Amino acid sequence: MSEAQAALDEALDAFEPTIAGQTRAALSFFRSRFPGANLLVYDNYNALAIGLASGDKQSGIAFSVTLYPRWVSLFFSRGVELSDPNTMLFGDGSRIRHVVLKDGLTHEDPRVLELVDEAIAILEPPLNPDAKGQLIIKSISPKKRPRRPAG
Numbered sequence: 001m002s003e004a005q006a007a008l009d010e011a012l013d014a015f016e017p018t019i020a021g022q023t024r025a026a027l028s029f030f031r032s033r034f035p036g037a038n039l040l041v042y043d044n045y046n047a048l049a050i051g052l053a054s055g056d057k058q059s060g061i062a063f064s065v066t067l068y069p070r071w072v073s074l075f076f077s078r079g080v081e082l083s084d085p086n087t088m089l090f091g092d093g094s095r096i097r098h099v100v101l102k103d104g105l106t107h108e109d110p111r112v113l114e115l116v117d118e119a120i121a122i123l124e125p126p127l128n129p130d131a132k133g134q135l136i137i138k139s140i141s142p143k144k145r146p147r148r149p150a151g
Contacts, residue, residue: 004041004135008050011043011140014147015067022072023050026065026107034120036131037062043140048147049075052120054127056136062119062127069149071102074112076119083118086111 001009012020027039030052040051040061047068051061063076076082079089079097088111089097099105099112106112120127 002135004137007137007140008039008041008135011041011048012067014144015048015069016148019067019069019072022101022106023065023067026072026101029107030065030116031133034127034129035133036128037133039133039135041135041137041139043137043144045141045144051077054123054125056134058138060123060125062123063116065107066098067147069145069147071100073098073100074107074116076115078119078122081122082115084115086114088112088115 012023027050030037034052037052037054038056040053040056040058042049042051047066049064049066051058051064053060053062061077063074066073066075075096075098076089077096079091080095082089082097088099090100091097099115101107
C-alpha cells in the first residue's frame with residue numbers, strides 16, 4: 001500500500017463506518033469509470049474532500065467527493081455551468097454547486113451520473129483516458145472539526 005493510500009485510509013477511518021463505506025464505494029466506482037483521473041485529497045478543518053482531476057492542481061478538479069460527519073456530498077467545480085435538468089444542485093455561489101448524497105440518493109443514481117458526466121465533459125484540461133490516475137495528498141490540516149457526529 002502506498003503512503004498516500006495509507007493517509008487516505010486513515011482520514012476515511014476517522015468517519016462513521018457508513019460515511020467511510022459510502023465514500024470508498026463512490027471512489028472505487030469513479031476510479032473505474034474515469035481511470036485517467038487523479039484523486040486530489042484535501043483533509044481540511046471542516047471536511048475531507050477528494051477531487052477527481054485531470055491534473056495535479058485544484059483548477060483541474062471536475063468534482064469532489066466531500067465527507068461531513070452526517071453525509072457525503074459531491075461538489076461540482078463548474079456547477080453553475082451544468083444543465084441540472086432534475087434540479088438537484090444546491091448552492092448560490094459564483095461557480096460551485098453540490099448534491100448531498102443522503103436519503104437513498106447515491107453516486108450511482110442516473111440523475112447524479114448525468115451531472116458527473118457533464119462535469120467531466122467540460123473539464124479543462126480534459127481527462128486523458130490513457131493516463132494512470134494518481135492519488136495525491138494535497139493537504140492535511142493539523143486541526144479538524146470532529147469527524148463523527150456528537151452524541
